[in-house]
Amino acid sequence: MIHLKSEREIAKMRQSGLAVWQAHQIAGRMVAPGVTTAEIDKAIEAYFAKLGGEPLFKNYPHHSKGKPNFPAVTCMSRNEEVVHGIPNNKPLKEGDILSLDTGVRINGWCGDAAFTYAVGEIDPDVQRLLDVTQATLNMAFELMHTKSKWSQIAREMAEYVSDHGFSTVECFVGHGIGKQMHEDPQVPNFLGRALRGSGDFRIEPGLVIAVEPMVNMGTKRVKMLRDQWTQVTADGKPSDHFEHTIAVTDDGPTLLTVAPQPAEEKLLLV
Template sequence: MIIIKTEKEIEKMQTAADLLIQVHRALREEVKPGVSTLELDRFVEKFITDRGGYPEQKGYQGFPFSICASVNDEICHGFPSERKLKDGDLLTIDMVVNVDGYLADSAWSYAVGNLSDEGKKLMTVTKECLYKAIDIVKPGTRLGDIGHIIQSHAEANGFSVVRDFVGHGIGKNMHEDPQVLHYGKPNRGMRLEEGMVFTIEPMINAGDWPIAMDDNGWTARTRDGSLSCQYEHTLAVTKDGVIVLTEQGD
C-alpha cells in the first residue's frame, strides 16, 4: 500500500533530510586515505545524535552500524571496519536519518584521493543516471520510465545496472511501497501521484550486474570484482513536479 504524505509530513521529512545533508557535507572533509570506515561510522553516529536525530539503520533487522560503507567492488550494505581507506578507493556511504519519527535516506559516493579514470567516469555516469531520472519525476510519470532512463544511460556508457536492489517509498518507515526499479521498459508500471515520497538509488557497475553476497548476509559485491557506485536521493512528488529533499545544493 502506498502512503500518500501530506504537506506537513513532507515538511517533517525535510527536517530529517536537512540533517542528512549536513552529514554528507561534513563527510567530504572526513573521507581520506588512512581513515577507517569504522571511524566514519562513529563520526556519523555522533554527528546525528548530537543534533537530535537517530541513525535509523542501526539495529534495523539486526544491522549493527549507523552507515553502510561500501568500498570498490562492494555494491551496497558494506560493513564499516578497521580497514583503512587507500588512495584510489571508491567509497559509497548510505544512511537513513530519523528526526522525530520521520525519515530521510541518501547514499553518496566519494573518491578517496586519486581515483582512476574508470572510477571517475563511473561516478559521473551514476550521478547522471540519478538526475536524469529525477528530471522526469512528476504526477503521471510511470515507474518504468524511471528505470528505462537509468538503464539506457548506464548501458550507453558501457556500464550495467544492478537488478537486485531497488528504490522504495519512505516516510515513518524505512521501506514502503512502491518499489522503484532502476531498469525496465518505458510506459510500464504505476503512475506517480502528488504526495508520493520515495527514493531513487541506482547502483551502477563498471562490469556486469550479477552480485555475490558476503558471509555476513548483508554486503553485496560485484561477482566479477568490478567497481560499483551509487547515488541516492529522497524525493517528494508535488503537483508541479518534484522536491529533492536530500539535495546537497553544491
C-alpha cells in the same frame, strides 16, 4: 499500498533530509587516505545522537531469520562492494571509491541518501562510472517532472547506463519512504517484470521515494560475503551507488536530501 504524503508531512521529511545531507557533509570532510570507515561511521552516529535522531540502519533486521542485525549507522561499501558494506578499521587508500549510505528518523519521519566519494586520485574509468551513476540519478529526478509513470523513467535510466557500457544492478531497488525507511512502492532502476505489471506507479503529488541507482563497471551480478550483509560484484570490478529522497509536490518534484535554501536555514539542525 502507497501512502501519499501531505505538504505538511513532506515539510517534516525535509528536516530529516537535511540531517542526512549534513551527515554527508561530515563524511565528505573526513574521507581521505588513512581514515577508516569506522571513524566516519562514529562521527555520523554522534551527529545523529546530537540531533536526537534515530539512525535507520543500526540494528536493522536481516531479511533471513537468525542472521545478525546490521551493526552500524552507515553502510560503507568500497570499490567492488555494491551495498550494505559494514564499517571497519581498514584505512581508506588512494584510488579507492567509497559509497556511503545512511538514514535517520527525526520527529517520526525518515530521510535516506547515498553518495560515492573518491579517495584522492582515482582511475579515469572509475571516475566515469561515478559520473554516469550520478547522472542517472539526476536524470531520474528531471524525468519525474515530465513522465507520468515510473516505468517510463526506469527504462530511460537503464538505457542510459547501458549506453555508457555499464550495467544496472537488478537485485536491489529503491523504495517508498515516510514514517518507515522502507514503504511501498518498490522503485526499480530498470524495466523489469514488476514494472510491466501491477508494480508500476504514477508520479503524482504526495509521492515520496528514495531513488538509488546502483551501477557496476562489469557484470550486474552480485554475491554476498560471509559477514551476511556486504554485497560485492561477482567479477570483482568496481560498483557505484547514489541516492536521494525525492518528494512530488503540487509544484513538482523536489529533492529532500540536498543543501538548504536560504529560507530553510532555520531548519538546518546542527
